[in-house]
Amino acid sequence: MDALQIMDQFDRVRPALQPIVSAITHKVAGYEVLGRFQEGEEWKSLGTFFLDPDIPTEFKNELDEHLLDQAVDYLLETNQPGFLSVNRSARQLIYGDDEALLTFLLKQQQKGFTLDRFVLEVTEHDIEEEFESLNHLLRYYKTYGVQLAIDHIGGASSNIDRIRALRPDILKIDASLTRSSNLENFQDILHTLSVLARRIGAVLAYENIEDANQLYFAWKNNGHYYQGFYLGKPSCLLGEAVQLDVMLPTQIQTFVEREKELIAKRIRFTESCHNQLKKLSKWQDESHADELLDEARQLFDDRTFRLYICDESGRQVSGNLRKNQHLWRFEQHVRGSNWAFRPYFLENMMRMQRTHHGRLSDLYADIETREFVRTFSYPLTSQYFLFIDFSYDFITENDFLFMN
Numbered sequence: 001m002d003a004l005q006i007m008d009q010f011d012r013v014r015p016a017l018q019p020i021v022s023a024i025t026h027k028v029a030g031y032e033v034l035g036r037f038q039e040g041e042e043w044k045s046l047g048t049f050f051l052d053p054d055i056p057t058e059f060k061n062e063l064d065e066h067l068l069d070q071a072v073d074y075l076l077e078t079n080q081p082g083f084l085s086v087n088r089s090a091r092q093l094i095y096g097d098d099e100a101l102l103t104f105l106l107k108q109q110q111k112g113f114t115l116d117r118f119v120l121e122v123t124e125h126d127i128e129e130e131f132e133s134l135n136h137l138l139r140y141y142k143t144y145g146v147q148l149a150i151d152h153i154g155g156a157s158s159n160i161d162r163i164r165a166l167r168p169d170i171l172k173i174d175a176s177l178t179r180s181s182n183l184e185n186f187q188d189i190l191h192t193l194s195v196l197a198r199r200i201g202a203v204l205a206y207e208n209i210e211d212a213n214q215l216y217f218a219w220k221n222n223g224h225y226y227q228g229f230y231l232g233k234p235s236c237l238l239g240e241a242v243q244l245d246v247m248l249p250t251q252i253q254t255f256v257e258r259e260k261e262l263i264a265k266r267i268r269f270t271e272s273c274h275n276q277l278k279k280l281s282k283w284q285d286e287s288h289a290d291e292l293l294d295e296a297r298q299l300f301d302d303r304t305f306r307l308y309i310c311d312e313s314g315r316q317v318s319g320n321l322r323k324n325q326h327l328w329r330f331e332q333h334v335r336g337s338n339w340a341f342r343p344y345f346l347e348n349m350m351r352m353q354r355t356h357h358g359r360l361s362d363l364y365a366d367i368e369t370r371e372f373v374r375t376f377s378y379p380l381t382s383q384y385f386l387f388i389d390f391s392y393d394f395i396t397e398n399d400f401l402f403m404n
């Protein structure tokens with residue numbers, strides 16, 4: 001594709017709009033604006049044009065304005081609500097007059113398209129490379145109501161400070177990373193981003209969703225917006241109403257049902273553990289703690305690898321009863337350890353004091369084995385609590401325990 005040929009034939013250039021769907025309304029909330037160039041019968045992507053470092057930035061900005069101008073006119077003419085999400089490289093933003101883009105957007109506002117309907121997408125990579133130049137500029141745009149999205153996020157988690165400083169409205173995550181070989185790593189980065197998003201009031205958007213599994217992942221992992229071929233391809237046939245390729249409400253309903261079923265299984269499992277433990281002998285005193293532990297071990301032998309008892313201050317009053325190579329042994333050196341500093345320990349214990357009912361923990365990595373475990377905790381009295389750690393093997397055999 002020849003750059004000059006494209007610049008000479010703007011009548012063969014069109015925006016292609018890809019729907020971005022809201023998790024809340026299940027409807028199109030806006031569109032990402034992409035570019036297409038007509039060659040013969042075909043409309044070809046202008047992606048390579050914008051990524052080519054040899055094409056002058058001036059050309060890119062001119063073409064971008066042309067695309068956006070048409071996209072705005074299209075939404076105004078068809079009376080469609082929603083936002084337009086536009087990609088700009090750091091180079092494009094910094095090029096020439098700082099306010100060139102703002103001037104252009106203000107012109108769109110005069111046509112009746114308010115500034116808060118624009119989302120500016122800047123890549124995490126550009127934020128990293130050009131933070132000093134972009135920081136003020138982007139924050140300046142934001143004062144006009146333009147929304148900011150950080151695109152291609154999730155590859156690295158080292159830009160938390162920069163992202164926090166920019167206070168973007170949207171963090172765009174590539175859903176294809178769910179297929180990466182290191183899914184656990186991706187999930188940890190996602191967790192960090194979710195916490196960050198909550199703290200700065202941003203939402204997560206998943207893009208490149210290509211199948212139902214990726215949509216489920218996005219739904220389960222706090223996705224506020226969804227985008228990708230599975231939902232709707234970019235369309236440059238402006239004038240036709242956008243049809244989503246999936247029946248989203250039906251699809252989401254299957255996710256809801258699947259989730260409810262997992263939760264119901266966890267609730268039933270929790271109740272059965274509780275009922276089994278009701279058969280334990282009565283708590284006597286700390287000197288009999290190990291005996292009681294061995295009794296509980298017999299009830300859960302094939303499911304647990306470690307049991308212990310703590311008091312209401314988090315102090316361990318028994319040894320650890322631990323399975324090693326199929327043999328159960330007491331580890332006495334941990335008696336007297338204090339676990340009150342561990343996340344949720346005190347809250348969990350105080351809830352048991354109120355409800356007199358056992359509780360199942362979230363999935364977490366054990367600090368000793370580094371493997372995923374879940375813990376069942378049970379109130380022996382209102383001062384003493386039994387903890388049963390379920391083995392990795394047991395929880396992986398049961399999907400309702402292995403998924404959070």
Ligand code: CA
Binds near residue numbers: 032121151
């Ligand atoms: Ca983008």
